[in-house]
Amino acid sequence: MTAAKASAHDLARPERLRVDLGDRSYDILIGRGLIAAAGEHMVPLLAKRHVVIITDANVAKLYLEGLTRSLEKAGVKVDSIILPAGEATKSFAEVERVTGLLLDMKVERGTTLVALGGGVIGDLTGFVAAITLRGIDFIQVPTTLLAQVDSSVGGKTGINTPHGKNLVGAFYQPRLVLADTATLDTLPRRELLAGYAEVAKYGLIDEPGFFSWLEANGIDVIEGDEAARRHAIAVSCAAKARIVGIDERESGARALLNLGHTFGHALEAECGFSDELLHGEGVAIGMVMAFDLSVTLGICPADDAARVQRHLASVGLPTAPGAVQGRFWSSERLVEHMGRDKKVKDGRIGFVLARGIGKTFHPAHVDLAQVTAILETAIAA
């Protein structure tokens, strides 16, 4: 089914995908109005009719009341914890504070946490769920495109430390993911685009047909066409679910999900993980670099790299470090950041390269001199 042909009838029912992980399997529901219908979808999964919603101050204003009402109508006791918005919330201090609040509320092992928000809320809540009483259930209600297509699926949870992002955490799967597409209506365009970079990533990893579809329909996804959004989110979640199902703990296939991320993380680190460069923006630039590096290595047609750059630029994403206003970039410092990534193995930095669009792989070794050359060309661009 192409998105353009989806009928109003199709859109009335949420799309249901399965993440297949044995006794840790769960569904992802995608559709409009899922927050208002949350009670109905969540109740069958609750060990005890008590949930604690964890959200941030911005999201709380928009969706906390609706989610609470739906759950209470379904006979669920609802508590909530509202955290400051922003990456700084992913800290040991907040984990300690939130677990303390949960214990104040006398949570039991049957209590379920609900993460209502973007990646920060999902990552923190998942980690808190993983360690409170040695593990209680949690449900993801992602409210950003990035969280809907990436961070809410797959069980990566965690916090940052002074050493870097996500260096402390757990692989801990949610019991359900409810992706309400209506939440994207209130998302700033810049954040929507940042999420879109991860959508495009799935096409580039191993679904060239999906990338072609995005070349034709990507702008509709961004502009708010409901059918196009659902299709893009569903294909993305299905791709992630498939890869996570093969490799839950990132020992092989899952590493492909890091396409563009080694470059991207280094750019983000250099910006101090501030709003100067959003994660998805770093990934967009990083994917262009990964394809350019592949071309330099003589393994990828130059046309494919050009298509990647052209499409990301066409929707409004940055594709070179120069897009960050007023920052001086140093290839040396960027390579240093890469050396501190948690995916470094035996001192080697992990890259994802491409033999073309939809043909990515994890090379055994990459020559850092060539990485530096790519960085310098990109910085000069």
Place this chain on the structure above:
Amino acid sequence: MTAAKASAHDLARPERLRVDLGDRSYDILIGRGLIAAAGEHMVPLLAKRHVVIITDANVAKLYLEGLTRSLEKAGVKVDSIILPAGEATKSFAEVERVTGLLLDMKVERGTTLVALGGGVIGDLTGFVAAITLRGIDFIQVPTTLLAQVDSSVGGKTGINTPHGKNLVGAFYQPRLVLADTATLDTLPRRELLAGYAEVAKYGLIDEPGFFSWLEANGIDVIEGDEAARRHAIAVSCAAKARIVGIDERESGARALLNLGHTFGHALEAECGFSDELLHGEGVAIGMVMAFDLSVTLGICPADDAARVQRHLASVGLPTAPGAVQGRFWSSERLVEHMGRDKKVKDGRIGFVLARGIGKTFHPAHVDLAQVTAILETAIAA
């Protein structure tokens, strides 16, 4: 094989038990001199020849050098972190500090942590391993009887919060447990006895034959007979491994391991989890109470409860709260502590009762008035 018949030849080789948990299975080795032979046993399991030993100041003096030497001789790079001895180390602050130190050391996902010490070190190290880089391997080298027969096996890891003990943590299995019986030679007798209470527990849960063996040979275990110690540790670990294999995450059978613990934890909590009452001492008193309660409920022969009390007292364990010098006990406050336990479900306190020695079960409901009566009798004793 009875312990008395174990030959010198048998004792030269470590005993090997398997904890069967699918892809999380691991061996427990029990024997004299395992720390000196640690390199040989650990190396085949290391993803990378880098370990970080986590221990406390007391244990470091006795065993850190020997363990380090054995690992280095086997070609392993060894770092170590020495923590303050004592329960206060099981805190968020120490977890944050230790993960920071590990990241300073540039640990990778292939690095293995080694917990060298008693329950505090094992619980903290296991939890740190569970959350560093979303999970790295760890190995238990328990140096107390309590840790060898109980806390090092089964994957319960965690820390304390102001709300109570072990309220934050993870189920996270070690890759290997090395129980070196030689470490018991340096253990204060009071701690040895506290560990013995957990040994006796396995007999009471569902191995009446083992309890009879302890009635005859328990004093040899305490006095240091090598064959008796090995037998007691091996039977205890096998019992725990079997129960954990059935119910890793404590949804059913594993709850039987809490025999005596609901009473015991309340007694400990009232003492502020101080040295006034060691965990094993609380469990000893708690097991006597659980059997007395079972007699009161008319489900257990009074003779069996008497045997439990007699045996524990015969080796020198306390069997009533009065054993704690100069403390005033209140049954009301003890019941309050029970209500805050993390095993409370739907507001109900979890007890383990007995139909006799080796015939324990988890009742659906226990009348708190009868619990109070048992406490009052025990306090008055």
